[in-house]
Amino acid sequence: MSETFNEQVYDVVRRIPRGRVATYGQVAALAGRPRAARFVGFALHANPEPGVIPCHRVVFRDGSLAPGFAFGGPGEQRRLLETEGVMFVPPDDDSVNAGADGWRVDMAQCQWRE
DNA sequence: ACCGTGACCAGCC
DNA sequence: CGGCTGGCCACGG
Numbered sequence A: 001m002s003e004t005f006n007e008q009v010y011d012v013v014r015r016i017p018r019g020r021v022a023t024y025g026q027v028a029a030l031a032g033r034p035r036a037a038r039f040v041g042f043a044l045h046a047n048p049e050p051g052v053i054p055c056h057r058v059v060f061r062d063g064s065l066a067p068g069f070a071f072g073g074p075g076e077q078r079r080l081l082e083t084e085g086v087m088f089v090p091p092d093d094d095s096v097n098a099g100a101d102g103w104r105v106d107m108a109q110c111q112w113r114e
Numbered sequence B: 001a002c003c004g005t006g007a008c009c010a011g012c013c
Numbered sequence C: 001c002g003g004c005t006g007g008c009c010a011c012g013g
Helices: A005-014 A024-030 A037-046 A076-084
Strands: none
Touching: A005 A024, A005 A037, A024 A037
16 A cells, blocks of 8 residues: 555556556546546656556547557557457548557547446 | 656646 | 646656
């Protein structure tokens, strides 16, 4: 229980089932700090245990992926999620999001819910 | 021991 | 409708 917020974030992220994704804000809320979504991202980038914490299952509220992602290369995160069964949706004609090829996770079906 | 910084989200003007 | 700021925590130099 004396774990820091970061540790609790890792614990929550580890609980994300395969084929499902969670938002930074949701992880923050489950970690006990609904206003600390910023630090969730930082926590994962600051000291993620390689091969243990599925950081690739954590996405933006919009469903887009994190910039500067480094599992093995940009776009690798998307392929990992697709491999797990996460569905992606094509970008809107007006909305073009760089860093994710414009493709977003189908939050309507793949967002992790308790 | 202090200050700065870091994968966000939502409210406000 | 759009852009900007605030909030929150831990860790490195």
